Amino acid sequence: MVVELKYNQSADSAIQQIKEKRYQGALSGYSDRILLVGVNYDSDGADKKKHTCVIEEVSNPL
Numbered sequence: 001m002v003v004e005l006k007y008n009q010s011a012d013s014a015i016q017q018i019k020e021k022r023y024q025g026a027l028s029g030y031s032d033r034i035l036l037v038g039v040n041y042d043s044d045g046a047d048k049k050k051h052t053c054v055i056e057e058v059s060n061p062l
Contacts, residue, residue: 002027006040011054014038024058033057 004014015038
């Protein structure tokens with residue numbers, strides 16, 4: 001599993017960063033599927049926080 005966290009951006013941009021920077025390359029010896037997880041935390045008011053999450057399953061291309 002490869003996880004990227006963002007703050008006040010988007011979970012999709014976190015997934016995009018994982019793919020662009022090829023973070024899954026650290027798992028090059030792993031031959032099964034990999035989960036790419038993008039999580040974004042948004043501030044909403046003084047004491048409230050919410051998050052969004054995107055999960056993609058991919059085969060290790062390396």
